[in-house]
Amino acid sequence: MFLLCAAETNERICFLNISPDEVIRSLFYNKNNDSLITVSVYASDSYSSLKCRSTGIEYIRRVKPDAGFALFESESLKWPGFVEFDDVNGKVLTYSAQDSIYKVFDLKNYSMLYCISDKNVQEIKISPGIMLLIFAKATSHVPLKILSIEDGTVLKSFNHLLHRNKKVDFIEQFNEKLLVKQENENLQILDVRTFELTEVNKSEFMTPSAFIFLYENQLFLTFRNRTVAVWNFRGELVTSFEDHLLWHPDCNTNNIYITSDQDLIISYCKADSDDSLSEGNGDWDPSMSATF
Structure with a gap:
């Protein structure tokens, strides 16, 4: 059961589960309608389909979690289908694997804005104002499209050249910057407006397990093993945190907090970096470091 408590008093408010067989996988606060x-x-359903529900904060305060309403009932969100909430753009992205259809909804009123139906789309990345569509890669390139997040208009369509027979570690989009890394190859940073290409040597930039983009500061964080580093889009290492050794080697960005000014990072870290790094050994503490 998922128990909700008041932040200031720790007072128990209510259980959010509205049926005994419900398992809540994630929560999202919608600031557009305070829900x-x-x-x-x-x-x-053998835990195979995602079901979404919106409940007003006022109803939760009154201990009426069942006063909400279902969302996206027309969508088949069976695995590997998904739903992704985009707070920056005020949008929701759903994917129905059964139909190979992506749909974009407005977070203000949950109305559908447009859909993308293309079985060759392998992944979608969202940035402020835009979406990057990554298509099935060919032998020597990967087709890409940049769309307006508001109405799905294609803003740019191009192919990015790849090294043959090399696995793509990641493709990430940050505003006009495209980050591409292949196995045992340099990191490529492409400006999609000018097509200017910057490379970072593979010995300096190794494939991270997670990213956090700092939109306010035009920087990005990388997490690899237990280490955190900050980079700019010229491919330069801005800082690395020698005193910030993460507790868990497989970093989950849900366990990382970045302040609203994006100048501080707070996370659970090893209390003493000299301790054994094996899981379960040593003490741990919340740690705070400046991002630049």
């Missing part, structure tokens, strides 16, 4: 969205799976 909490739950994403759940159910035993009756």
